[in-house]
Amino acid sequence: MSQEKEFPMTLAGKEKLEQEFEYLKTVKRKEVVERIKIARSFGDLSENSEYDSAKEEQAFVEGRITTIENMIRNAKIIHEDASGDTVSLGRSVTFIELPGGEEETYTIVGSAEADPFEGKISNDSPIAKSLMGKRVGDEVVVQTPGGEMNVKIISVK
Structure with a gap:
């Protein structure tokens, strides 16, 4: 089995991703579903640009949720070393x-x-x-x- 890519990040960076993840899952996903419902009520889906736009947004949101979930799961927290004068991750x-x-x-x-x-x-x-x-x-x-x-x-x- 292949090893998953690690995502080095600061603790603050991980927390920011977690906030975006929660927003997308709890707020944005519901907004998009509502947009799709409204667009469906306009009738013929084959010529409904509002429906197409909402479906594209749904695909984007779901893709972003999957990406962020993977990043969080494979996060490697950078412990910032405040000492020294060497350039390193987190500095x-x-x-x-x-x-x-x-x-x-x-x-x-x-x-x-x-x-x-x-x-x-x-x-x-x-x-x-x-x-x-x-x-x-x-x-x-x-x-x-x-x-x-x-x-x-x-x-x-």
Whole structure:
């Protein structure tokens, strides 16, 4: 039997997924079923775009429920190590692009809770892969889709 993929995440990330899971199961699922009922009352289902839209939403919601359930079941909680100056999962790293770029700060998290708009990048991203295991003061070459980027690590929290 194949081993299931682990999803590294912080405790807060797991709790956020659990909240989304509960919302989808208890609220959103019922809303979609109600939309389908209403759409059925419009008559001929073969030409009913409201019915088609509701069924597509139902498929999306059910797929998301299954995905989140799997992520929660296979979650591996990252215990954030507040000591040391080494970049690792669950830590925030601040670096500056060389030469003379601006400071950027990211928290390295598992793919399940990555959200670049909140400054959380996946441990599978090119930036995170390049920075993992490095220390404050290290200069690192980061391979990105746009080419190489040279950075210097300023702090790790």
